[in-house]
Amino acid sequence: MMGRARFWLNSMQAYMIGFAFCVIALLTAVSMVAVEVAGPPRLSAISVYDVGRVILGKDTVRPSIVEEFSQSGSIAPAMPTTSVEQRISRLLAEETGRSVDGVSVYLGNRSARYFDYVERQLDAYDRDGRASPVISGTIIAHVREGDGTWRTFKRESGNGFVDIWFLLRASPWIGGLIILPFSMWFSTRIARPVRAFAQAASRVRDGHQQYPVPVIGPNETRIAAVALNEMQARIGAFIRERTTLVGAIAHDLRTPLNNLRFRIANAPEAIRAGAESDISQLDRLISSILDYAETDGKALAIETIDLTSLLQSLVHDNGDLGRDISIDAVEARIEGDVVMLRRLFTNLIENAFKYAGKVAVRLACDEETATVEIRDNGPGMLPDDLARAFEPFFRAERSRNRDTGGIGLGLPIALSIAEAHGGSLTIENAPDGGLLARVILPRGRA
Structure with missing residues (x-):
């Protein structure tokens, strides 16, 4: 019985009833003070x-x-x-x-x-x-x-008689001024866990499972938060199991793939050339899957990184390949895993050059975050494709030609690395054409 009473006392219904009683008590107190300050004569007429x-x-x-x-x-x-x-x-x-x-x-x-x-x-x-x-x-x-x-x-x-009427008329306004801060505090206390719950639910909707919902606030919100956290845990476990399974399969395929290479070594030239091309494509697919499995949940080797130098080196490497790429960057240092971040930006640049002939990299920062924008002059993406861009194995290029569209793991890997650093990755169509990828990373340790 006592347990049920304690549970009810922390419910939203109890909060609302308590708030109503507090408002009544405050207004009554204001009226009593008004009567006491200038109230009716203590002595009769x-x-x-x-x-x-x-x-x-x-x-x-x-x-x-x-x-x-x-x-x-x-x-x-x-x-x-x-x-x-x-x-x-x-x-x-x-x-x-x-x-x-x-x-x-x-x-x-x-x-x-x-x-x-x-x-x-x-x-x-x-x-x-x-x-x-x-x-x-x-x-x-x-x-x-x-x-x-x-x-x-x-x-x-007392001098009441007349002054009391003025104060009684003013008491609602005085009471309102007193109740307003209390109401703001109360509404914030109720709304804060609801907002946190809504934000976490949005992240789950967008496919991000590493942000648990704070278990705070009234019991109704706590129950919903616990249920959502348990659901996130189950989804996360399922994704990890799936990724581990896919990675294991990809790893096991390496052995028969190498055997095939060995077996076709003495095959006729026409047969060997076609088979080696297929084997190379399959090898690239296996490498991409293993990269994706490796980045999912991998511990980061955090160190201080010169982000400006990292981006400049990637731009210079691509320039040496004859690609049209430019950079506009300020000096910025962040805490992160240099290998993983290099992979992140490499994937975004490679993804841009699959569909465009020109890429521009821009780095800006403030006291808390560093923002990297990678923009191309390609055709952009359809709105429906933008919504699915971070799904594993999704490709906006419908031909399934891996020479032009990849296998659909570059953006999911980049997103996983950005979120592992406590940052974010978004893509959008630029107003004047092309695709814009924006990475926001915290400058301190995530």
Whole structure:
């Protein structure tokens, strides 16, 4: 039971319910703070009539009203400044039997809305001679005694009444500002494992199996990540078994192939020439298959490589063969396996010259990566062929003539080497014609 409860607590459903409760709690807290800061009067409203009875020392309907007032002697106060305070001073003078200049009332720092409210009360009841407006919040009454001294009656309370409405109107905006960072954190926590899962699924879709999905986030995402990782492991094991089998078969074919060479040595010239041509083609096929099997999962011999020099040497070698090839390169050093990288770029250059007469190599880099672009002036590839270019044994050249199209392992080998270095290989049709192969490699160790 406890295990099922713990499992549910880490589920996406529990996350959403928890988020909803947190939002409600935050908004409630904001509203409570607004009420506390400028909320309603802590003391109930009181009429001018009750204030007069307190000054005269008489009982009131609520005995606690008397206790809410503090009394002290004072000097002659300033006269009321607002019309409302002046009118209340006159009413209180009438209630206590004093002259108008013997009472001064101060209502504190109030908003214009509050004074309008009290003045409406005065206007409504003054005509009947029964005006006794209700006063909320602070009231300070200075009263002159018979001997000429002044006495102060003070009742202090919150200044709410009007300000609370402003804060309550503003509280949704204040709550939104508080909730926004929390919402962003929560959505990021939910979305991060989902994004990682989607990226890993895309890599599996594209045929790359060496990137496990992080097992993080809610249980639903964790379960899916574990299932995807297990599927990747099974696919990877199947591919390795297939590659190993193909490599073993290719290796075993070498022995009968050499026997055939030996047996046709004394054959007539016409028969021997044709047979040797077929044997040479079969030997090249076996070599390509063994290369592909060797690169799949082979440990890299990492060292610091002068990538610029490596590319320049390949360009010069091809130039010595009379090929039209050029290079535009900056200085760049990376960490990698020099033998494997030489094979990678050799395959791409050879693939370009199978279909084009001119090839341009370009090397650029930033602080983290080095980018090598190999571009030819050939016909490019059809969109459907581009999508399948990295499939083993796929050839865009449909004739199956190995003198023009190879056997379809050059690009898969190049891709395997790039990914083994933590990089990538993509091909695309250049906007102004030809095919563009782009290799991006990390400059540090993969």
